[in-house]
Amino acid sequence: MGTRKVLVTGGGSGIGLAVAEVLLRAGGQVALSARRAARLEAVVRAWPGQAVALPCDLSSPSERAGLLARAREALGGLDGLVHSAGVVEHQPPGHISEEALRAQLEINLVAPLRLGEEALSVLEDGGGMVFISSTLAMRPLTTSAAYSAAKAGMLAAMRSLALAGAARRIRANAVCPGVVDTEMVRAPRLNPGEPPPEAEELERRVSAQLSTLGALHPLGRLGKPEEVADAVVHLLAAPWTTGSELVIDGGLLLRE
Numbered sequence: 001m002g003t004r005k006v007l008v009t010g011g012g013s014g015i016g017l018a019v020a021e022v023l024l025r026a027g028g029q030v031a032l033s034a035r036r037a038a039r040l041e042a043v044v045r046a047w048p049g050q051a052v053a054l055p056c057d058l059s060s061p062s063e064r065a066g067l068l069a070r071a072r073e074a075l076g077g078l079d080g081l082v083h084s085a086g087v088v089e090h091q092p093p094g095h096i097s098e099e100a101l102r103a104q105l106e107i108n109l110v111a112p113l114r115l116g117e118e119a120l121s122v123l124e125d126g127g128g129m130v131f132i133s134s135t136l137a138m139r140p141l142t143t144s145a146a147y148s149a150a151k152a153g154m155l156a157a158m159r160s161l162a163l164a165g166a167a168r169r170i171r172a173n174a175v176c177p178g179v180v181d182t183e184m185v186r187a188p189r190l191n192p193g194e195p196p197p198e199a200e201e202l203e204r205r206v207s208a209q210l211s212t213l214g215a216l217h218p219l220g221r222l223g224k225p226e227e228v229a230d231a232v233v234h235l236l237a238a239p240w241t242t243g244s245e246l247v248i249d250g251g252l253l254l255r256e
Protein backbone atom coordinates (compact mmCIF):
# COMPACT_ATOMS: atom_id res chain seq x y z
CA MET A 1 0.00 0.00 0.00
CA GLY A 2 1.57 3.29 -1.12
CA THR A 3 -0.41 5.60 1.13
CA ARG A 4 -0.06 4.83 4.82
CA LYS A 5 -0.88 7.94 6.90
CA VAL A 6 -4.31 9.27 6.03
CA LEU A 7 -6.85 11.77 7.37
CA VAL A 8 -10.37 10.41 6.84
CA THR A 9 -13.25 12.82 7.38
CA GLY A 10 -16.61 11.25 8.17
CA GLY A 11 -14.50 8.43 9.56
CA GLY A 12 -16.93 7.39 12.30
CA SER A 13 -19.58 5.87 10.04
CA GLY A 14 -20.56 4.57 6.62
CA ILE A 15 -18.11 4.91 3.74
CA GLY A 16 -15.53 6.89 5.77
CA LEU A 17 -15.39 4.19 8.46
CA ALA A 18 -15.06 1.49 5.79
CA VAL A 19 -12.14 3.39 4.21
CA ALA A 20 -10.46 3.74 7.61
CA GLU A 21 -10.86 0.01 8.29
CA VAL A 22 -9.33 -1.00 4.93
CA LEU A 23 -6.34 1.26 5.63
CA LEU A 24 -5.96 0.05 9.22
CA ARG A 25 -6.18 -3.63 8.25
CA ALA A 26 -3.36 -3.02 5.75
CA GLY A 27 -1.17 -1.62 8.55
CA GLY A 28 -1.76 2.08 7.82
CA GLN A 29 -2.30 4.87 10.33
CA VAL A 30 -5.48 6.94 10.25
CA ALA A 31 -6.66 10.23 11.75
CA LEU A 32 -10.45 10.25 11.92
CA SER A 33 -12.57 13.39 11.93
CA ALA A 34 -16.32 14.00 12.35
CA ARG A 35 -18.54 15.67 14.95
CA ARG A 36 -19.53 12.62 17.05
CA ALA A 37 -16.35 12.03 19.08
CA ALA A 38 -17.65 8.79 20.67
CA ARG A 39 -17.81 7.10 17.24
CA LEU A 40 -14.22 8.09 16.51
CA GLU A 41 -12.99 7.02 19.94
CA ALA A 42 -14.49 3.55 19.41
CA VAL A 43 -12.28 3.10 16.32
CA VAL A 44 -9.23 4.41 18.19
CA ARG A 45 -9.83 1.84 20.98
CA ALA A 46 -10.19 -0.96 18.42
CA TRP A 47 -6.90 -0.02 16.68
CA PRO A 48 -4.50 1.08 19.45
CA GLY A 49 -1.45 2.88 18.16
CA GLN A 50 -2.81 3.09 14.60
CA ALA A 51 -5.77 5.48 14.84
CA VAL A 52 -6.29 8.92 16.37
CA ALA A 53 -9.48 10.96 16.74
CA LEU A 54 -9.63 14.61 15.72
CA PRO A 55 -13.28 15.48 16.29
CA CYS A 56 -14.48 18.71 14.70
CA ASP A 57 -17.42 20.31 12.93
CA LEU A 58 -16.11 20.59 9.38
CA SER A 59 -18.77 23.12 8.48
CA SER A 60 -17.07 25.58 10.84
CA PRO A 61 -14.21 27.47 9.12
CA SER A 62 -12.40 27.99 12.42
CA GLU A 63 -12.74 24.34 13.54
CA ARG A 64 -11.56 22.86 10.23
CA ALA A 65 -8.66 25.33 9.76
CA GLY A 66 -5.36 23.53 10.25
CA LEU A 67 -6.97 20.06 10.48
CA LEU A 68 -4.45 18.48 8.10
CA ALA A 69 -1.55 19.97 10.03
CA ARG A 70 -3.02 18.50 13.25
CA ALA A 71 -3.36 15.10 11.54
CA ARG A 72 0.25 15.27 10.32
CA GLU A 73 1.41 16.13 13.84
CA ALA A 74 -0.62 13.28 15.39
CA LEU A 75 0.54 10.65 12.86
CA GLY A 76 4.10 11.86 12.37
CA GLY A 77 3.49 12.60 8.68
CA LEU A 78 0.58 12.61 6.25
CA ASP A 79 0.33 11.25 2.73
CA GLY A 80 -3.42 11.00 2.22
CA LEU A 81 -6.75 12.80 2.63
CA VAL A 82 -10.14 11.17 2.16
CA HIS A 83 -13.10 13.52 2.44
CA SER A 84 -16.16 11.39 3.14
CA ALA A 85 -18.04 13.74 5.49
CA GLY A 86 -21.22 14.92 3.87
CA VAL A 87 -24.90 15.60 4.37
CA VAL A 88 -27.96 15.33 2.14
CA GLU A 89 -31.39 16.87 2.59
CA HIS A 90 -33.96 16.09 -0.07
CA GLN A 91 -36.21 19.10 -0.71
CA PRO A 92 -37.96 19.99 -3.98
CA PRO A 93 -37.52 23.45 -5.53
CA GLY A 94 -39.82 25.86 -3.72
CA HIS A 95 -39.14 24.04 -0.43
CA ILE A 96 -35.34 24.35 -0.21
CA SER A 97 -34.67 25.94 3.16
CA GLU A 98 -31.85 28.45 3.44
CA GLU A 99 -30.39 26.42 6.31
CA ALA A 100 -30.35 23.14 4.34
CA LEU A 101 -28.90 24.86 1.27
CA ARG A 102 -26.06 26.46 3.27
CA ALA A 103 -25.35 23.27 5.25
CA GLN A 104 -25.06 21.13 2.11
CA LEU A 105 -22.87 23.63 0.28
CA GLU A 106 -20.59 24.05 3.29
CA ILE A 107 -19.86 20.40 4.05
CA ASN A 108 -20.09 18.98 0.52
CA LEU A 109 -18.28 21.76 -1.36
CA VAL A 110 -16.58 24.45 0.74
CA ALA A 111 -15.04 22.07 3.31
CA PRO A 112 -13.49 19.71 0.71
CA LEU A 113 -12.12 22.67 -1.24
CA ARG A 114 -10.55 24.15 1.89
CA LEU A 115 -9.20 20.78 3.09
CA GLY A 116 -7.83 20.11 -0.40
CA GLU A 117 -6.09 23.49 -0.40
CA GLU A 118 -4.45 22.69 2.91
CA ALA A 119 -3.56 19.20 1.64
CA LEU A 120 -1.49 20.77 -1.15
CA SER A 121 0.87 22.24 1.43
CA VAL A 122 0.71 19.53 4.11
CA LEU A 123 0.77 16.21 2.20
CA GLU A 124 4.10 14.67 1.39
CA ASP A 125 5.25 14.59 -2.24
CA GLY A 126 3.39 11.84 -4.10
CA GLY A 127 0.45 11.93 -1.65
CA GLY A 128 -3.16 11.48 -2.66
CA MET A 129 -6.58 12.93 -1.94
CA VAL A 130 -9.92 11.31 -2.70
CA PHE A 131 -13.29 13.05 -2.44
CA ILE A 132 -16.61 11.22 -2.13
CA SER A 133 -18.95 12.81 -4.65
CA SER A 134 -22.12 11.10 -5.95
CA THR A 135 -23.91 9.98 -9.11
CA LEU A 136 -26.33 12.77 -8.15
CA ALA A 137 -23.58 15.19 -9.31
CA MET A 138 -24.22 13.93 -12.85
CA ARG A 139 -27.86 12.96 -12.72
CA PRO A 140 -29.89 14.90 -10.16
CA LEU A 141 -33.31 14.19 -8.69
CA THR A 142 -36.04 16.81 -8.38
CA THR A 143 -35.24 16.92 -4.66
CA SER A 144 -31.44 17.13 -4.90
CA ALA A 145 -30.68 20.59 -6.35
CA ALA A 146 -28.52 21.73 -3.42
CA TYR A 147 -26.76 18.37 -2.92
CA SER A 148 -26.20 17.82 -6.66
CA ALA A 149 -24.84 21.34 -7.13
CA ALA A 150 -22.45 20.90 -4.21
CA LYS A 151 -21.25 17.44 -5.32
CA ALA A 152 -20.77 18.63 -8.93
CA GLY A 153 -18.83 21.63 -7.61
CA MET A 154 -16.72 19.22 -5.57
CA LEU A 155 -15.70 17.45 -8.81
CA ALA A 156 -14.71 20.77 -10.41
CA ALA A 157 -12.67 21.71 -7.32
CA MET A 158 -11.03 18.25 -7.33
CA ARG A 159 -9.84 18.74 -10.93
CA SER A 160 -8.35 22.12 -10.08
CA LEU A 161 -6.57 20.66 -7.02
CA ALA A 162 -5.23 17.85 -9.25
CA LEU A 163 -3.62 20.42 -11.53
CA ALA A 164 -2.20 22.38 -8.60
CA GLY A 165 -0.72 19.29 -6.95
CA ALA A 166 0.79 17.69 -10.04
CA ALA A 167 4.21 19.35 -9.79
CA ARG A 168 4.74 17.55 -6.46
CA ARG A 169 3.01 14.35 -7.72
CA ILE A 170 0.13 15.00 -5.31
CA ARG A 171 -2.95 13.44 -6.92
CA ALA A 172 -6.62 14.36 -6.47
CA ASN A 173 -9.47 12.06 -7.53
CA ALA A 174 -13.10 11.38 -6.69
CA VAL A 175 -15.53 8.51 -6.51
CA CYS A 176 -19.18 8.84 -7.48
CA PRO A 177 -21.17 6.15 -5.68
CA GLY A 178 -24.72 5.15 -6.49
CA VAL A 179 -26.90 4.44 -3.47
CA VAL A 180 -24.89 2.80 -0.68
CA ASP A 181 -26.45 1.22 2.41
CA THR A 182 -25.42 3.65 5.18
CA GLU A 183 -27.14 5.76 7.84
CA MET A 184 -27.55 8.52 5.27
CA VAL A 185 -29.76 6.33 3.08
CA ARG A 186 -31.62 4.83 6.03
CA ALA A 187 -32.89 8.27 7.08
CA PRO A 188 -36.60 8.33 6.14
CA ARG A 189 -37.46 10.60 3.19
CA LEU A 190 -40.45 12.60 4.39
CA ASN A 191 -42.64 14.92 2.33
CA PRO A 192 -42.28 18.67 3.07
CA GLY A 193 -43.89 19.41 6.44
CA GLU A 194 -44.57 15.71 7.16
CA PRO A 195 -43.95 14.75 10.82
CA PRO A 196 -41.74 11.67 11.46
CA PRO A 197 -43.94 8.53 11.75
CA GLU A 198 -44.19 6.17 14.77
CA ALA A 199 -41.44 3.53 15.23
CA GLU A 200 -43.19 0.59 13.52
CA GLU A 201 -44.35 2.67 10.55
CA LEU A 202 -40.87 4.21 10.37
CA GLU A 203 -39.26 0.76 10.11
CA ARG A 204 -41.72 -0.26 7.38
CA ARG A 205 -41.09 2.96 5.44
CA VAL A 206 -37.30 2.64 5.65
CA SER A 207 -37.38 -1.00 4.56
CA ALA A 208 -39.60 -0.13 1.56
CA GLN A 209 -37.30 2.83 0.78
CA LEU A 210 -34.21 0.57 0.76
CA SER A 211 -35.88 -2.00 -1.54
CA THR A 212 -37.05 0.69 -3.95
CA LEU A 213 -33.60 2.30 -4.04
CA GLY A 214 -31.85 -1.07 -4.47
CA ALA A 215 -34.09 -2.00 -7.40
CA LEU A 216 -33.09 1.19 -9.28
CA HIS A 217 -29.62 -0.30 -9.86
CA PRO A 218 -29.20 -2.67 -12.83
CA LEU A 219 -27.09 -4.93 -10.57
CA GLY A 220 -30.18 -5.21 -8.40
CA ARG A 221 -29.05 -4.00 -4.99
CA LEU A 222 -27.61 -1.17 -2.94
CA GLY A 223 -23.85 -0.76 -2.73
CA LYS A 224 -21.88 -1.73 0.38
CA PRO A 225 -19.56 0.80 2.08
CA GLU A 226 -16.61 -1.57 1.72
CA GLU A 227 -17.13 -1.76 -2.07
CA VAL A 228 -16.65 2.00 -2.28
CA ALA A 229 -13.80 1.90 0.25
CA ASP A 230 -11.74 -0.50 -1.88
CA ALA A 231 -11.94 1.92 -4.83
CA VAL A 232 -11.02 4.88 -2.62
CA VAL A 233 -7.94 3.12 -1.29
CA HIS A 234 -6.92 2.16 -4.82
CA LEU A 235 -7.17 5.82 -5.96
CA LEU A 236 -5.29 7.10 -2.91
CA ALA A 237 -2.17 5.25 -4.02
CA ALA A 238 -2.59 5.09 -7.84
CA PRO A 239 0.57 6.87 -9.05
CA TRP A 240 -0.59 7.87 -12.57
CA THR A 241 -4.25 8.70 -11.90
CA THR A 242 -5.26 12.27 -11.15
CA GLY A 243 -8.25 14.49 -11.86
CA SER A 244 -10.45 11.45 -12.44
CA GLU A 245 -13.87 10.45 -11.15
CA LEU A 246 -14.66 6.78 -10.71
CA VAL A 247 -18.34 5.82 -10.89
CA ILE A 248 -19.21 2.92 -8.56
CA ASP A 249 -22.94 2.58 -8.88
CA GLY A 250 -24.17 -0.92 -9.71
CA GLY A 251 -24.91 0.42 -13.20
CA LEU A 252 -27.26 3.19 -11.99
CA LEU A 253 -26.08 5.77 -14.54
CA LEU A 254 -26.65 3.30 -17.39
CA ARG A 255 -30.39 3.56 -16.89
CA GLU A 256 -32.50 5.77 -19.12
Ligand SMILES: NC(=O)c1ccc[n+]([C@@H]2O[C@H](COP(=O)([O-])OP(=O)(O)OC[C@H]3O[C@@H](n4cnc5c(N)ncnc54)[C@H](OP(=O)(O)O)[C@@H]3O)[C@@H](O)[C@H]2O)c1
Nearest residue numbers: 010013014015034035036057058085086134179180182184
Ligand atom coordinates in the same frame (compact mmCIF):
# COMPACT_ATOMS: atom_id res chain seq x y z
N1 LIG B 1 -24.83 6.51 1.07
C1 LIG B 1 -24.98 6.86 -0.19
O1 LIG B 1 -25.87 6.36 -0.90
C2 LIG B 1 -24.06 7.85 -0.82
C3 LIG B 1 -24.08 7.95 -2.21
C4 LIG B 1 -23.23 8.85 -2.83
C5 LIG B 1 -22.39 9.62 -2.06
N2 LIG B 1 -22.41 9.52 -0.70
C6 LIG B 1 -21.51 10.37 0.05
O2 LIG B 1 -20.67 9.53 0.82
C7 LIG B 1 -20.18 10.27 1.94
C8 LIG B 1 -20.32 9.41 3.18
O3 LIG B 1 -21.70 9.23 3.47
P1 LIG B 1 -22.26 7.86 4.07
O4 LIG B 1 -23.18 7.32 3.08
O5 LIG B 1 -21.14 7.06 4.57
O6 LIG B 1 -23.20 8.39 5.25
P2 LIG B 1 -22.90 8.68 6.78
O7 LIG B 1 -22.62 7.42 7.51
O8 LIG B 1 -24.04 9.52 7.22
O9 LIG B 1 -21.55 9.53 6.75
C9 LIG B 1 -21.51 10.92 6.72
C10 LIG B 1 -20.41 11.36 7.67
O10 LIG B 1 -20.25 12.76 7.58
C11 LIG B 1 -19.99 13.26 8.88
N3 LIG B 1 -20.40 14.65 8.93
C12 LIG B 1 -21.58 15.17 8.54
N4 LIG B 1 -21.60 16.50 8.79
C13 LIG B 1 -20.40 16.82 9.33
C14 LIG B 1 -19.82 18.01 9.82
N5 LIG B 1 -20.49 19.17 9.80
N6 LIG B 1 -18.57 17.95 10.32
C15 LIG B 1 -17.89 16.79 10.37
N7 LIG B 1 -18.38 15.63 9.92
C16 LIG B 1 -19.62 15.64 9.43
C17 LIG B 1 -20.84 12.38 9.80
O11 LIG B 1 -20.34 12.30 11.11
P3 LIG B 1 -20.92 13.19 12.32
O12 LIG B 1 -22.42 13.19 12.20
O13 LIG B 1 -20.41 12.50 13.54
O14 LIG B 1 -20.35 14.55 12.16
C18 LIG B 1 -20.72 11.02 9.12
O15 LIG B 1 -19.63 10.29 9.65
C19 LIG B 1 -20.98 11.56 1.98
O16 LIG B 1 -20.20 12.60 1.47
C20 LIG B 1 -22.15 11.28 1.07
O17 LIG B 1 -22.64 12.46 0.48
C21 LIG B 1 -23.22 8.64 -0.06
